[in-house]
Amino acid sequence: MSLQSMADHEVHEEETFDPDDWTALTQLAHRMVEDMMNHLTTVRERPAWQPLPDDVKARFIQPLPLEPRNREHVYQEFCRDILPYLRGNTHPRFWAWVEGTGTPFGVLAEMLAATLNSNVSFGEQAPVYVELQVLDWCKQMLGYAAEASGLLVSGGAEANLVGLAVARNAKANFDVAHDGLRMASQPLTLYGSTETHSVLQKAVELLGLGSNSLRKIPVDGDYRIDLKILRRTIAEDRERGERPFCVIGNAGTVNTGAIDDLAALADVAREEDLWFHIDGALGALAALAPKLRPLLKGMERADSLAFDLHKWMSVPYEAGCILIKNATQHHRTFSTSGAYIAHVQRGVAGGPIWFSEYGVQLSRSFKALKVWMMLKEQGIEKFARLIQQNVDQAKYLAALIEARPELELLAPVSLNVVCFRFISEALSESELNELNEEILMRLHEGGIAIPSYTMLQGRYAIRVAIVNHRSRRADFDRLVEEVINHARVVQRERDLDKP
Numbered sequence: 001m002s003l004q005s006m007a008d009h010e011v012h013e014e015e016t017f018d019p020d021d022w023t024a025l026t027q028l029a030h031r032m033v034e035d036m037m038n039h040l041t042t043v044r045e046r047p048a049w050q051p052l053p054d055d056v057k058a059r060f061i062q063p064l065p066l067e068p069r070n071r072e073h074v075y076q077e078f079c080r081d082i083l084p085y086l087r088g089n090t091h092p093r094f095w096a097w098v099e100g101t102g103t104p105f106g107v108l109a110e111m112l113a114a115t116l117n118s119n120v121s122f123g124e125q126a127p128v129y130v131e132l133q134v135l136d137w138c139k140q141m142l143g144y145a146a147e148a149s150g151l152l153v154s155g156g157a158e159a160n161l162v163g164l165a166v167a168r169n170a171k172a173n174f175d176v177a178h179d180g181l182r183m184a185s186q187p188l189t190l191y192g193s194t195e196t197h198s199v200l201q202k203a204v205e206l207l208g209l210g211s212n213s214l215r216k217i218p219v220d221g222d223y224r225i226d227l228k229i230l231r232r233t234i235a236e237d238r239e240r241g242e243r244p245f246c247v248i249g250n251a252g253t254v255n256t257g258a259i260d261d262l263a264a265l266a267d268v269a270r271e272e273d274l275w276f277h278i279d280g281a282l283g284a285l286a287a288l289a290p291k292l293r294p295l296l297k298g299m300e301r302a303d304s305l306a307f308d309l310h311k312w313m314s315v316p317y318e319a320g321c322i323l324i325k326n327a328t329q330h331h332r333t334f335s336t337s338g339a340y341i342a343h344v345q346r347g348v349a350g351g352p353i354w355f356s357e358y359g360v361q362l363s364r365s366f367k368a369l370k371v372w373m374m375l376k377e378q379g380i381e382k383f384a385r386l387i388q389q390n391v392d393q394a395k396y397l398a399a400l401i402e403a404r405p406e407l408e409l410l411a412p413v414s415l416n417v418v419c420f421r422f423i424s425e426a427l428s429e430s431e432l433n434e435l436n437e438e439i440l441m442r443l444h445e446g447g448i449a450i451p452s453y454t455m456l457q458g459r460y461a462i463r464v465a466i467v468n469h470r471s472r473r474a475d476f477d478r479l480v481e482e483v484i485n486h487a488r489v490v491q492r493e494r495d496l497d498k499p
């Protein structure tokens with residue numbers, strides 16, 4: 001372009017996303033922090049959940065914004081349409097699925113991480129060293145091998161996917177990464193109990209193994225994998241010409257919190273030359289509490305250990321972790337090359353590790369910061385006490401249930417999950433299922449408490465999974481009373497409806 005044509009070229013004022021008025025934005029930021037801290041300090045005063053009104057839902061179906069809106073207005077929309085309509089997992093009476101509560105300091109750590117906007121894929125930058133530090137702490141927390149490699153990931157689902165990917169590649173007797181599963185001379189099979197979480201099946205499907213290759217082994221009366229049937233199934237598969245390559249242990253099943261006999265599974269894995277993977281998303285962190293640690297004996301023998309930090313550690317979403325004992329196998333499974341990401345020794349692209357070569361993501365957020373800050377803020381002993389507190393609360397709730405003839409425990413309480421139901425001799429099993437579902441819906445819709453549900457041996461269970469640092473014993477007293485009161489109300493309504 002000649003100088004003349006450059007001069008002729010229309011020059012627009014150059015733009016940025018930064019505000020014109022930093023002072024006004026800073027004032028808004030202060031108010032947001034105050035509002036959010038206030039939101040957390042008053043959480044108990046609000047309903048545990050409330051449905052979204054139709055007019056609010058309608059406001060989520062709007063044209064793409066073309067012109068700028070006032071920031072104040074955008075924030076008011078957030079306060080009006082988003083803030084009140086959440087799933088409820090910061091509330092003291094939220095015990096559904098397995099959802100962490102988060103912490104106020106975690107909120108601030110998230111803000112700091114967003115400010116830095118770090119991409120923690122690699123590089124000579126502090127965030128990489130923070131993640132390495134956090135991974136080392138995770139190993140220490142769980143008594144896992146110091147030489148293991150690891151990665152912070154989005155959660156349990158991804159952690160299990162990474163673990164099983166390494167297991168598959170390490171134990172197949174051919175180069176899966178290069179040749180693909182079409183080169184398998186024998187079908188690969190793996191084993192886990194019927195209580196194994198569905199994310200592992202999803203991982204098996206994504207890894208091209210087919211859900212059929214995941215043998216679902218029955219459980220005993222305590223919902224732990226039946227070791228005899230496991231051994232028999234492995235032997236039968238070998239006879240049929242299949243290639244068993246991995247056994248999955250559950251450190252806390254999603255339904256009942258059952259912990260498989262991990263030491264026995266480690267023995268099976270050694271004898272059968274299998275990879276031993278543990279899904280500890282729900283319960284691995286119980287190892288922090290001295291009284292609970294013995295339940296997890298054998299966990300340290302796993303070849304790969306998946307667990308969550310956004311559940312029992314209360315780290316704000318998302319944060320999970322995978323640890324792999326054989327760092328070389330881990331790296332081999334996920335490392336690929338490209339001139340644009342070639343390793344160098346100097347400058348910004350130096351640094352001690354390329355995390356992007358240990359998992360699915362290339363670009364990665366600075367998840368490690370919130371874990372690092374929360375561990376420093378609270379100290380590990382506090383986490384251990386809170387985990388023990390939740391298990392004690394589960395036992396307390398179980399005792400309340402056992403003391404009431406109208407209620408029935410549906411599974412042993414080994415950790416932090418309590419499954420129970422209202423019972424009445426006058427009702428059939430299917431009527432009891434319907435009644436208990438109705439009770440649960442009324443607890444939710446009344447904003448009283450948020451347990452979730454499952455089916456155990458054909459019975460509808462009200463399921464309370466406690467990873468909540470805000471719950472108090474009085475919350476469980478109230479739950480029991482509310483379940484019984486709602487059951488009576490529903491029964492009365494149904495009696496009145498009868499002709």
Ligand SMILES: Cc1ncc(COP(=O)(O)O)c(C=O)c1O
Pocket residue numbers: 097098154155156157158197199252253254279280281282308320
């Ligand atoms: C036992 C178990 N495994 C895996 C998962 C999946 O974890 P995430 O939801 O963090 O992906 C869960 C989730 O509740 C779980 O309870």
